[in-house]
Amino acid sequence: MKKARTLAAILLIGIGITKTISPIQVLAEQNIRKPSGQSAGNQLNRSLTGEQRQVMLQMLDKIMAVLRDDQPFIFDKVGFGKVGRIDSWEDDSGKTYSYNADSLPDANILFSTKSDPENYDDDRRTVTAVPESFYFEFFSSHSGLDRQTLEKHLALETYWIDAVGEKHNGNRLMPLPPALWQRVYRYRAKEQATSHFPVDVELFYFEPKDGDGNREPRLDAIRITRSYPYLTPEMRKKRREEEQQKKHD
Secondary structure (H helix, E strand, O other): OHHHHHHHHHHHHHHOOOOOOOHHHHHHHOOOOOOOOOOHHHOOOEEOOHHHHHHHHHHHHHHHHHHOOOOOOOOOOOOOOEEEEEEEEOOEEEEEEEEEEOOEEEEEEEEEEEEOOOOOOOOOOOOOEEEEEEEEEEEEEEEOOOHHHHHHHOOEOOEEEOOOOOEEEOOEOOOOOOOOOEEEEEEEEOOOOOOOOOEEEEEEEEOOOOOOOOOOOEEEEEEEEEOOOOOOHHHHHHHHHHHHHHHHO
């Protein structure tokens, strides 16, 4: 398991998205499978109902409040749906919780926690777990909730922040093969006066080809992540040694 998480981290470094996708999240998503016949090329033309749209927006409001640290995360009372599978990890206190929402039966809903990055203890299994990220994916992408609506509802900036804190203007990322027609948009959410942590958002859409005005963009997935200070194990070790030195002084 530890080796798999290390390989996942290396892969993410290679494609420049280590800040928004954790090794824990990647391994959780390896268990996600789209039903037979629902591949990207032949998905049904599904559209959210008004009720489903409202449920999604309310769920996203709760997610943002938890990840901003405006409200606590209580896994069985957070209001994402019925708790399904819970995955834990050998070398970290974090867990990944899956949820089933009755009004959104054809979606994967995952919430991940991890050992508190602001605690520098070496044994990550004993460190208190804190919220890390939310991941929502449809089995078959849906129209009915466009990107502009989500940008406004979630109060998203017109830039994103990378793993080392560098600002990048714009939101649309270059597509990666083989999903050349899937578009990924990355954002930093606007700061709130009452919030303790910044939040990063990624929206995944299947968009029609240029000039094809007969099709609507279809929402495929949403990822929302709490942004913690960037720390490698070596940096954490140095911070831990500095704290120990202060105690002896």
